[in-house]
Amino acid sequence: MAAAEGSSVETLTTTLNTLRTLRSSVTLFFKIVSEGPKDENSNEGENNLQVEAMKVLADIKTHLRELEVQVGGLAPPTNPVNLGNTGLLSLDPSPDKLPLYYQLLDCYTWMEKVHCYSTIMYSLLSGNNLKRSSVSISLSTKRRRQAPLNHNVPQQQVDMLIQGINQVYQDMTLNISRPFGNNAVVQVTLGRVLRAVVTFKGILIEWVVVRAYNEPLLDDDGMVDLYTPSLYEVFQKVTDNANAAMLNFCSPGFSDLSVRSFFTWLHSFASLFTDVCKRCSNHLHNHMPPTWREFRTLDAFHEECKP
Numbered sequence: 001m002a003a004a005e006g007s008s009v010e011t012l013t014t015t016l017n018t019l020r021t022l023r024s025s026v027t028l029f030f031k032i033v034s035e036g037p038k039d040e041n042s043n044e045g046e047n048n049l050q051v052e053a054m055k056v057l058a059d060i061k062t063h064l065r066e067l068e069v070q071v072g073g074l075a076p077p078t079n080p081v082n083l084g085n086t087g088l089l090s091l092d093p094s095p096d097k098l099p100l101y102y103q104l105l106d107c108y109t110w111m112e113k114v115h116c117y118s119t120i121m122y123s124l125l126s127g128n129n130l131k132r133s134s135v136s137i138s139l140s141t142k143r144r145r146q147a148p149l150n151h152n153v154p155q156q157q158v159d160m161l162i163q164g165i166n167q168v169y170q171d172m173t174l175n176i177s178r179p180f181g182n183n184a185v186v187q188v189t190l191g192r193v194l195r196a197v198v199t200f201k202g203i204l205i206e207w208v209v210v211r212a213y214n215e216p217l218l219d220d221d222g223m224v225d226l227y228t229p230s231l232y233e234v235f236q237k238v239t240d241n242a243n244a245a246m247l248n249f250c251s252p253g254f255s256d257l258s259v260r261s262f263f264t265w266l267h268s269f270a271s272l273f274t275d276v277c278k279r280c281s282n283h284l285h286n287h288m289p290p291t292w293r294e295f296r297t298l299d300a301f302h303e304e305c306k307p
Helices: 002-035 043-072 084-091 098-126 139-143 155-168 233-249 252-271
Strands: 172-177 185-190 194-201 204-212
Touching (some): 002 043, 155 172, 172 252, 194 233, 204 233, 204 252, 233 252
Antiparallel strands (some): 172 185
């Protein structure tokens, strides 16, 4: 049944394309006749007009024959559409109401198809009784909505995690502030290479902005600037890669590990301007140092050389 419906749709599409081609040929014929010969004072212009018009008429005859054959191959609808009382609109002689009947006919046909396809889909989906979780949950647990643990953690837990990371790396300084409430904002200074602003939501990293060492982290009002990008294309690339790394390391089940992994990855940029690309063994490519660090090995790559 599906194959028959698909073949009828293909035949209908071919027929409509042939009809469109036929209408274009007819329009071209009338255009040629209306414009007349290009040179009205010579017999050569009239002969060219006659030859061109005969050629277009031959095309019209061919397309018309193809259209007749394709229309003959179309199967009429087996199930008539029940329009109810709206079917009486076709008997109204008023010309401004006749299009309403054909619009309703198309609407009912479309609704019948939607009903048919939805019935088939329901029968397929109802046979799949698998649940998203195999863990049995009591009714009391379902009714009580639990708060997301990673977004609602004590401030001391986040502070201890950041301080532990700060003690591991001697050339990277992490300063914690909370200018907007409970969520922490960490200002990172990595040697004399770069500065970054890492925004947390609970214990998960939400946004990262990397700037050059000589660029400020505060705005004119003395507040931490969370969104202004760097003026340098190098650190704009590093910002994009840092946000990609933040999403790669994000693991709500192991939030402490994801934060430590991200800062380990960020610390690899301490040698941003001295590392050579792992693939091409060059410092610069298109006037850019290797701004990409592989997530597992922390190998340096140019943007064009990264795997």
